Amino acid sequence: MSAQPGYPQPYEDADNAPFLAAWRKGVLALQRCKGCSKAIYYPRPMCPHCWSADLEWFEASGKGTVVGYGVVWRPNHESFQPEVPVVLVEVQLAEGPLMLSRVVGDDREKTRSGAAVGLVAMPDAARYPLPTFRLA
Numbered sequence: 445m446s447a448q449p450g451y452p453q454p455y456e457d458a459d460n461a462p463f464l465a466a467w468r469k470g471v472l473a474l475q476r477c478k479g480c481s482k483a484i485y486y487p488r489p490m491c492p493h494c495w496s497a498d499l500e501w502f503e504a505s506g507k508g509t510v511v512g513y514g515v516v517w518r519p520n521h522e523s524f525q526p527e528v529p530v531v532l533v534e535v536q537l538a539e540g541p542l543m544l545s546r547v548v549g550d551d552r553e554k555t556r557s558g559a560a561v562g563l564v565a566m567p568d569a570a571r572y573p574l575p576t577f578r579l580a
């Protein structure tokens with residue numbers, strides 16, 4: 445399976461290339477600061493907590509909890525129209541950072557704050573250009 449045709453694609457640069465490469469294999473990669481040990485998302489060259497530039501990549505669990513969500517009935521890009529309603533979520537990852545993403549699946553309208561979510565696994569993951577979740 446390959447990425448859904450027509451989806452807007454993420455801009456790739458030196459900071460997020462490892463993140464995007466991992467996701468193409470269905471893996472959620474996060475950075476961890478070697479200075480303060482905190483996990484970091486989104487990808488960046490410097491720790492937002494202690495400003496250390498000594499960061500490493502690791503494979504996250506893919507587990508998280510919905511902090512907040514929004515249900516979109518009129519997406520602003522035509523490629524999402526067949527997937528209405530689109531459920532946008534802010535997920536608190538088990539490793540700590542917050543991530544904006546989507547919940548997909550037939551039960552996505554049951555998304556609520558506090559719901560447990562897990563990363564979409566391969567081969568379905570290949571459909572989405574960025575890490576995407578299902579209700580756990």
Ligand SMILES: [Zn+2]
Binds near residue numbers: 496
């Ligand atoms: Zn740090």
